[in-house]
Amino acid sequence: MAWRTAVFSSCRRVRLNRHLYHRTPLGARAAVDSVELTFVVSPSGEKFQEASMFCLRMTLYFFLLATVAYAKENYFQMRQTGFLNRTVTINQTTYRYQVYLPANFTTKQKWPVILFLHGAGERGDDGIFQTQVGLGAAIRQHPERFPCIVVFPQCRRNRVWYGEMEQQALQALDESIKKFNGDPQRVYLTGLSMGGYGTFYIASRHPGKFAALASICGGVVPPPTFPFPPDAAAKIPTEQPYATIAQRLGKTPVWIFHGDADDVIPVTESRQMAEALRTLGGNVKYTEYAGVTHNSWDRVYAEPEFISWLLSNRLAK
């Protein structure tokens, strides 16, 4: 490395108070030398001048070192973009997730941030498979449409986006906003299937956090074919579930999508949520794809209009 060469080439032995001091290329040893120096100085002007020069040189070496190391660190911070592995720890459990940073990412500007909740098939603890299906795939197909940070937490097997899974998703989001200069006024939540349920649930518990929401083939009440674990099921409102959730979402802009031939999550889930939001004066768009079965997400995330709508929303300060 350049700075190493620079420091190596400056290695030489200097004489101070009849002791030999060896200037090594390593800061630690050199610093110790200069500490020793303060104890050996005598009132002789010449010696002091020599000591002074030695200190000055050390100062300049360290200045060079610090500048180069700092520049390199900034280079890394700016240049490491793409789908990055990250972790978050909740109650001593470490959860892997990924953050997508666009190729032109720098921390010099504020960025919109999307929190993406995957479906049941991408659960696990590998921390990466959740980026293969849905939003991650859409980004790889058209990265130019996604000038934003995207956070991809991963739900554990046999769990849903409730309880500790909600916690890890939100903590991953918050840490990403902080670390990568996300704009708290432009934070969005979207998910597919089980992640569509997570979208309604998490947004309903954090009013004012998200500037817009999009649920794809999700819902509020899980079908008998996809029972939730008891602790999560207990969190679903038993009385008027759609109206209860809709009320908590308030005026947050929501776009709901569903295929009308969905054989996994009934289309009535999205229809009832859209209706409840409309009844309560919510800000809702509803799109139903004719003849589309469970996978409506590829179509949704490939719609440039959808992405630009999502990113156009902004919380009032």
Added chain:
Amino acid sequence: MAWRTAVFSSCRRVRLNRHLYHRTPLGARAAVDSVELTFVVSPSGEKFQEASMFCLRMTLYFFLLATVAYAKENYFQMRQTGFLNRTVTINQTTYRYQVYLPANFTTKQKWPVILFLHGAGERGDDGIFQTQVGLGAAIRQHPERFPCIVVFPQCRRNRVWYGEMEQQALQALDESIKKFNGDPQRVYLTGLSMGGYGTFYIASRHPGKFAALASICGGVVPPPTFPFPPDAAAKIPTEQPYATIAQRLGKTPVWIFHGDADDVIPVTESRQMAEALRTLGGNVKYTEYAGVTHNSWDRVYAEPEFISWLLSNRLAK
């Protein structure tokens, strides 16, 4: 940042030779101060001692700065794993590519490196879509099976893996080996469809570079339905193309895959290459999937046996 706080908290004004010097948190200004210092020193012992102490403090501040910045840089180098955006420049043209680093990556050990060549459908200049299909998808499905660095260059539209596309792929590979501590004895080349053609072609031109090769539904002579650009077509041996390439591959271990119902690249391409290698005493395995059409790559890259075979090969030193 921690070190900024440290330096800020040390800001104070010091008096030297009746001039006021302001220690700023910026190294440049502080260093200038200490340069001035050498011109104002007088032979008085007390003043020299004061100057000496000033220099010593500067040295320690810069040492702290350098150490923290260096530690942070190492942290970034170690922690930024996943699918990273990178670029390579050939003849003033910048090509984007991605490098996959496993979550447990550190530069403390040497890593095997796979160069992956995508097919015709993933060409472009976005630098990312080539990781969605084939090896990238397989990694996301089972990251635990890929304890290696993977380099994903991207071929421009209307080009194939010949000429400057070959150059950018190899330069991306070489830069990745160097930067991420790749093991030159364990470098592998694999590709699908157009990338299978690239695998044979590039390996034939760089004997002794790759420890093993795998071509999936590729070949040597392009079919009339997929004509190569003239400059690339001119590079295909006209006399005994399979034997010519096979001879150049020598004893490099090769595994060839093809679906026998492939309707894009004829299965005879792979059959003829396997036969030519066998005839010349090459180290070849050939697997034909019955009833499989063009996409045999999902099946190949999902075979744990294939990945462990690939990574088990090593060049003699």
